[in-house]
Amino acid sequence: MEIAIIGSGYVGLVTGVCLAHIGHTVTCVDNNPEKVRKLKAGEVPIYEPGLEPLMHKYSKMKRLNFSSSIEAATKKATVIFIAVGTPSKKNGDADLTYIENVARAIARNMDSYKLLVEKSTVPVQTGNRIERTVALNLPAKFRRGNKCLVEFDVASNPEFLREGSAVEDFMNPDRIVIGVKSRRAEQLLREVYAPLKARLVVTNVATAEMIKHASNSFLATKISFINSVAQICDRVGADVLSVAEGMGYDRRIGRAFLNAGIGYGGSCFPKDVDAFVRLAEKSGYDFKLLKGVRDVNEQQKASFIHLIEDKLWIIKDKTIAIWGLAFKADTDDMRRAASIDIIQALQEEGARVQAFDPKAMDNARHELKGVKFCADAYAAAKGADCLLVLTEWEEFKRLDLKRVRGLLRQAVVFDGRNFFDDKLFVDLGFEYHGIGRGRGAHAS
Ligand code: NAD
Numbered sequence: 250m251e252i253a254i255i256g257s258g259y260v261g262l263v264t265g266v267c268l269a270h271i272g273h274t275v276t277c278v279d280n281n282p283e284k285v286r287k288l289k290a291g292e293v294p295i296y297e298p299g300l301e302p303l304m305h306k307y308s309k310m311k312r313l314n315f316s317s318s319i320e321a322a323t324k325k326a327t328v329i330f331i332a333v334g335t336p337s338k339k340n341g342d343a344d345l346t347y348i349e350n351v352a353r354a355i356a357r358n359m360d361s362y363k364l365l366v367e368k369s370t371v372p373v374q375t376g377n378r379i380e381r382t383v384a385l386n387l388p389a390k391f392r393r394g395n396k397c398l399v400e401f402d403v404a405s406n407p408e409f410l411r412e413g414s415a416v417e418d419f420m421n422p423d424r425i426v427i428g429v430k431s432r433r434a435e436q437l438l439r440e441v442y443a444p445l446k447a448r449l450v451v452t453n454v455a456t457a458e459m460i461k462h463a464s465n466s467f468l469a470t471k472i473s474f475i476n477s478v479a480q481i482c483d484r485v486g487a488d489v490l491s492v493a494e495g496m497g498y499d500r501r502i503g504r505a506f507l508n509a510g511i512g513y514g515g516s517c518f519p520k521d522v523d524a525f526v527r528l529a530e531k532s533g534y535d536f537k538l539l540k541g542v543r544d545v546n547e548q549q550k551a552s553f554i555h556l557i558e559d560k561l562w563i564i565k566d567k568t569i570a571i572w573g574l575a576f577k578a579d580t581d582d583m584r585r586a587a588s589i590d591i592i593q594a595l596q597e598e599g600a601r602v603q604a605f606d607p608k609a610m611d612n613a614r615h616e617l618k619g620v621k622f623c624a625d626a627y628a629a630a631k632g633a634d635c636l637l638v639l640t641e642w643e644e645f646k647r648l649d650l651k652r653v654r655g656l657l658r659q660a661v662v663f664d665g666r667n668f669f670d671d672k673l674f675v676d677l678g679f680e681y682h683g684i685g686r687g688r689g690a691h692a693s
């Protein structure tokens with residue numbers, strides 16, 4: 250099939266590469282000329298495990314092409330995925346400017362049947378908006394009064410991939426959700442995904458959009474729930490890791506997304522929870538549960554900072570080592586990373602921060618000022634009064650902790666991800682503080 254993807258970021262590029270991998274011919278479009286130049290030159294602008302070799306393979310075979318022209322891509326393809334950003338506005342609403350721009354541009358270049366597919370995460374009802382926008386922007390020859398003289402469909406196909414395992418998630422999805430209004434659209438999307446042999450959930454457009462809202466918000470709820478449990482664990486001497494394990498064996502609950510830590514970050518959960526709260530508000534429902542989820546997430550960062558203040562005493566002029574800046578491991582993405590809020594709060598109190606992240610330092614330089622970015626994890630630890638583990642990079646587990654102990658001025662570690670076995674540190678004479686491990690600030 251001839252497919253176009255508009256927006257070649259984390260989702261669009263992975264989608265394009267994976268659709269080429271399963272046999273389609275794909276054009277990935279982006280309006281950022283620098284990004285398109287890099288992609289054409291074979292440079293992958295993001296870090297995503299497994300993406301680069303596939304991108305090179307299918308670019309060479311010409312099954313994967315890059316372009317800055319929506320016009321050409323629209324003319325060539327029948328199925329057009331929209332994968333542009335839908336960032337938060339100040340009031341929490343999703344900003345759909347990029348979606349509208351793309352819908353207009355596609356409409357203006359339509360000359361035959363097209364299926365426009367929402368891949369971006371959008372508020373429920375956006376499908377209707379896109380449909381209207383396309384109808385209003387068709388070339389004059391294809392419009393008579395309210396009638397469109399060229400057929401098109403708008404479908405919803407929300408994406409559930411996670412950064413850091415995006416290729417794997419795309420190729421082996423738990424389910425593929427397809428929201429359609431016509432048999433034709435359903436058939437086309439079934440054809441697109443047939444090689445994956447995945448479970449399909451076929452429904453109407455609004456329901457598919459709602460599945461995405463509900464899924465992301467539910468996962469965020471799981472995280473805030475376990476973070477709240479962790480708070481109590483610290484106060485009563487229970488261990489949240491064992492609590493999560495004990496809960497997780499119950500198949501009705503499951504162990505996934507019960508890792509307590511410094512709160513969820515990234516480009517999706519914070520914005521998608523905000524957008525769902527706003528959508529509920531506009532529909533006349535006060536989504537108190539989800540507001541609570543958001544509050545707990547903010548508190549979690551604040552409580553981590555309080556723990557550091559409590560144990561370090563004076564923050565001013567202390568040197569703080571940071572291992573990990575990305576919002577999670579295996580990505581270079583810094584969008585809404587918890588590390589940003591934590592580092593900025595400590596800097597405001599006068600701390601000096603020296604940090605290392607295996608992949609996210611280039612992006613972090615744009616987000617964080619006054620941080621000393623170090624060549625490796627040892628350099629970050631050198632002379633510091635404590636060490637903060639903010640991202641769970643597997644390679645940190647291979648570090649020589651004895652050497653780290655010798656480099657730190659004070660052997661105090663705050664593990665914001667409960668990533669390390671606390672005994673490893675304690676046996677080496679470190680003071681170790683995890684999240685909800687029952688030995689935290691308030692443990693009896
Ligand atoms: P991104 O910012 O990495 O990529 C968006 C791309 O769209 C950018 O490269 C931008 O230049 C391009 N773009 C913007 N306007 C354009 C236009 N008019 N024409 C062509 N290109 C244009 O964003 P992302 O992380 O890939 O997210 C995209 C959407 O997918 C969002 O709605 C997001 O919520 C959703 N989503 C993201 C993830 C994720 O893990 N990142 C997962 C599921 C869903």
Ligand code: UDX
Nearest residue numbers: 408409410411412506507508512513514515517576577
């Ligand atoms: C998320 C959704 O999982 C994915 O389905 C959707 O398509 C995009 O948004 P992503 O943001 O890439 O994916 O990463 P995810 O693994 O979900 O983690 C999000 C945040 O939650 C990270 O900051 C992570 O550290 C945090 N998290 C995750 C926890 O704090 N605890 C957990 O148990 C799981």
